[in-house]
Amino acid sequence: MKAWIEKGGYLNNRGRKWLSRLHVERVRRILVIRQCAFGDMMATRPFLVELRRLFPQAHITLSTVSKYQYAVPDDLVDEVHVLDSRGSLREQLHSLRQYREVDVLFDLADTARSRLQTLLTSARVKLGFPYRSGLNKLLFDVGILRSDFHYEAEVLLDFLKIMGHKPQYPLEFAMPRHQRALAKPRIVYFPYAAVAEKSLSQESWRQLIEQAATEFPGYRHVLLEGHKAEESGNFLAEVAARHDNVEIKGRMDLERLAPWMAASSVLVSGDTGVRNLALATHTPTLGIFFMTVPFRYWPRYEDCHEAVFHRDGQVPGKMDILQGLEELLERLYPERGKARQPASSEA
Numbered sequence: 001m002k003a004w005i006e007k008g009g010y011l012n013n014r015g016r017k018w019l020s021r022l023h024v025e026r027v028r029r030i031l032v033i034r035q036c037a038f039g040d041m042m043a044t045r046p047f048l049v050e051l052r053r054l055f056p057q058a059h060i061t062l063s064t065v066s067k068y069q070y071a072v073p074d075d076l077v078d079e080v081h082v083l084d085s086r087g088s089l090r091e092q093l094h095s096l097r098q099y100r101e102v103d104v105l106f107d108l109a110d111t112a113r114s115r116l117q118t119l120l121t122s123a124r125v126k127l128g129f130p131y132r133s134g135l136n137k138l139l140f141d142v143g144i145l146r147s148d149f150h151y152e153a154e155v156l157l158d159f160l161k162i163m164g165h166k167p168q169y170p171l172e173f174a175m176p177r178h179q180r181a182l183a184k185p186r187i188v189y190f191p192y193a194a195v196a197e198k199s200l201s202q203e204s205w206r207q208l209i210e211q212a213a214t215e216f217p218g219y220r221h222v223l224l225e226g227h228k229a230e231e232s233g234n235f236l237a238e239v240a241a242r243h244d245n246v247e248i249k250g251r252m253d254l255e256r257l258a259p260w261m262a263a264s265s266v267l268v269s270g271d272t273g274v275r276n277l278a279l280a281t282h283t284p285t286l287g288i289f290f291m292t293v294p295f296r297y298w299p300r301y302e303d304c305h306e307a308v309f310h311r312d313g314q315v316p317g318k319m320d321i322l323q324g325l326e327e328l329l330e331r332l333y334p335e336r337g338k339a340r341q342p343a344s345s346e347a
Helices: 013-019 038-054 089-096 114-120 135-139 151-163 200-214 234-242 254-262 275-281 316-332
Strands: 009-011 029-033 058-066 081-084 102-109 122-128 143-146 186-190 220-224 246-249 265-268 285-288 305-308
Touching: 013 122, 013 254, 029 038, 038 058, 038 234, 038 285, 114 122, 114 135, 122 135, 143 151, 151 285, 186 200, 186 275, 200 220, 200 234, 200 246, 200 316, 234 246, 254 275, 265 275, 275 285, 285 316, 305 316
Parallel strands: 029 058, 029 102, 058 081, 102 122, 122 143, 186 220, 186 265, 220 246, 265 285, 285 305
Antiparallel strands: 009 143
16 A cells, blocks of 8 residues: 655654555554543544544544543444543553554544553554654654644544545534534524633623624524533523523533534534534534634535634624624525624614
């Protein structure tokens, strides 16, 4: 097999030899290291789907840590290995050394723990994308450049493209899928982020949702609560009391949230795990960015995702977001007619 790589990454002699002799049916054991939270687990799903297509006979193990158990894609692998990150040093080392030999190892984490696990695990070939290129020679046979300018789920697929694999487009996440013709007239808002500074203030969200409820009367406007205590929708209670088309939706588990999201018209949010869930269900999204580089979280292979951001990094204003929402809704659902009815004060 040809190594389909020129100058876009790192490849040592062992990696080149392995690729030249690769027979996919002979690959029996694959270890994928992915130690990450909800959103990044969503972005891993297409990689695991395509990994199974490329190596249909292999036993695939996903290695993660006890801290990140929500949304682990256990439906796409044969085994989940959970590293003991809270035990004694001896227990943690034992956990790291549990997989002593595999055919192929993918380190999709690049953490101190994943690097140690990569070092301690024997494999015929090791692939990874370290942030520091010097780690390639120490740890990997094949190294991929990690781009800030392409959707992360697509970047992960570069590992398989080196082997000549042809991924499906649009990406397949093996999740409930949005069907535009069946979408309910429902706009979902998720106003939280793992880092509070990545999201608009609660007051900004309150003003946005109240004006959207007035100007987009044909839609139900739903604030989705998160699982943390500080991710409550109480700040919107007065708005919900004033508007019949505004609702606060309590936290749902993943099994209920995925189909509910897929049945919605659009999600409005910043860089969050919930937005990654919407991307995974192909639900239209309007992303709001001002700290995070938007391109890494903005799929361009389908027409249902837009990003609101300013080139100078300023925080997008209410009118920027409402305009983006209007343009997205009218492009995706032209049969519904004009989506926005501006308030008389702005006519």
